Amino acid sequence: MRNSTDRLATMLSHLARPAQDARCFVNPPLTRGSTVLYPDMAERRAAGKQRLEQALIYGTMGNPTHFALENLVAAIEGGSRCQIVSTGLAAVTLPLLAFLKSGDHMLMPDSVYGPARGFAEGMLKKLGITTSFYDPAITAAGLAALMRPQTSVVYTESPGSHTFEMQDIPALAEVAHAHGAKVMLDNTWGIHFFQPFEHGVDISIQALTKYVGGHSDILLGAVTVNDDADWEVLRTAAGTLGQYASPDDCWLALRGARTLAVRLEHQMRAGIEVAQWLAGRPEVLSVLHPALPGAPGHDLWARDFSGACSLFGVVFQPRYSVEASHRFAEALTLFGIGASWGGYESLVLPTTGFITRTAGTGDFGGPTVRLHVGLENPADLIADLQAGLAALAAP
Numbered sequence: 001m002r003n004s005t006d007r008l009a010t011m012l013s014h015l016a017r018p019a020q021d022a023r024c025f026v027n028p029p030l031t032r033g034s035t036v037l038y039p040d041m042a043e044r045r046a047a048g049k050q051r052l053e054q055a056l057i058y059g060t061m062g063n064p065t066h067f068a069l070e071n072l073v074a075a076i077e078g079g080s081r082c083q084i085v086s087t088g089l090a091a092v093t094l095p096l097l098a099f100l101k102s103g104d105h106m107l108m109p110d111s112v113y114g115p116a117r118g119f120a121e122g123m124l125k126k127l128g129i130t131t132s133f134y135d136p137a138i139t140a141a142g143l144a145a146l147m148r149p150q151t152s153v154v155y156t157e158s159p160g161s162h163t164f165e166m167q168d169i170p171a172l173a174e175v176a177h178a179h180g181a182k183v184m185l186d187n188t189w190g191i192h193f194f195q196p197f198e199h200g201v202d203i204s205i206q207a208l209t210k211y212v213g214g215h216s217d218i219l220l221g222a223v224t225v226n227d228d229a230d231w232e233v234l235r236t237a238a239g240t241l242g243q244y245a246s247p248d249d250c251w252l253a254l255r256g257a258r259t260l261a262v263r264l265e266h267q268m269r270a271g272i273e274v275a276q277w278l279a280g281r282p283e284v285l286s287v288l289h290p291a292l293p294g295a296p297g298h299d300l301w302a303r304d305f306s307g308a309c310s311l312f313g314v315v316f317q318p319r320y321s322v323e324a325s326h327r328f329a330e331a332l333t334l335f336g337i338g339a340s341w342g343g344y345e346s347l348v349l350p351t352t353g354f355i356t357r358t359a360g361t362g363d364f365g366g367p368t369v370r371l372h373v374g375l376e377n378p379a380d381l382i383a384d385l386q387a388g389l390a391a392l393a394a395p
């Protein structure tokens, strides 16, 4: 497998740190603050003109802790500028508010992260913005047929939430750009393994809450762009909306990021080992893990990604009920039942009945669960899953 964690490991040991020849501590300091003091009015006036820069203006415009994390995430994503926001969901909603206006139309994949769908169907609809949901496996021609003169955003998420459909991002981006629309991508699963700006994406979204934080103890999001005009739109919206992220959480994200590559390396391998074991079990209809040869979307993953994280789906044989899939989850002792992902601990989430689909893509052939593989020994996880499968199959 092509794998970019080696390059990531070196990057993450050196990015966003004070200069090595300065007499200082290894890590950027944790800075908290609202008021910035100026020596005189000339500097006060000059600061107001620096709102697109990493300048000390006022607390909401960021401080050195935010700037360090912005630089680190922009480098991971291969973009030029990054805005850190309070949560991953805020990283979804901020660019939508920034780049859409009343009367616009947006295209969103049917497999989109649920609260992003909720934002489109609730807040954006109220603001006069309409959204059509499309099959995530749509072709370029299929997308072109859905574009309207008012379509200004093509939203993407690859692989999709819970069911891991891969999208042909370069092909979709070409169509979107030909119609003058922006391409947004929720790149939380791809992290660094998918380089959004090399594949036609304009605005990349990350929930840093997941693998970057890595310890299930922070909430944080990032929006990265690679174009000065896009940065001005995004940065202006962030300022207008009063977006802000806790410096304590940013500092913890910086700490988490230092070990991201080794955690991802372990979790990628462990996730694939566990997924492969599950794929060979008679209770399992299919495993929704794009890095698994033969799995749905594997070809696109192999073409565009240099690695994989450890979040994937499992579809049980249709002879098992949804209640049986709940018994499976409850029988596990190393996988906690819970939302979110990317921490050091393994998680399970039964998903049948909890996901909304409106573009006819919701039938997977049997009850589904989502697994997140943490840093435990995969052999222990497999033994735990064996007990879970026994509970699934119990009469």
Ligand SMILES: Cc1ncc(COP(=O)(O)O)c(C=O)c1O
Residues within 6 Å of the ligand: 087, 088, 089, 090, 092, 113, 161, 186, 188, 189, 206, 207, 208, 209, 219, 220, 221, 339, 340, 341
């Ligand atoms: C794909 C995806 N995007 C965004 C988010 C939102 O992140 P947060 O929980 O930090 O709001 C999540 C959270 O589960 C997610 O799975």
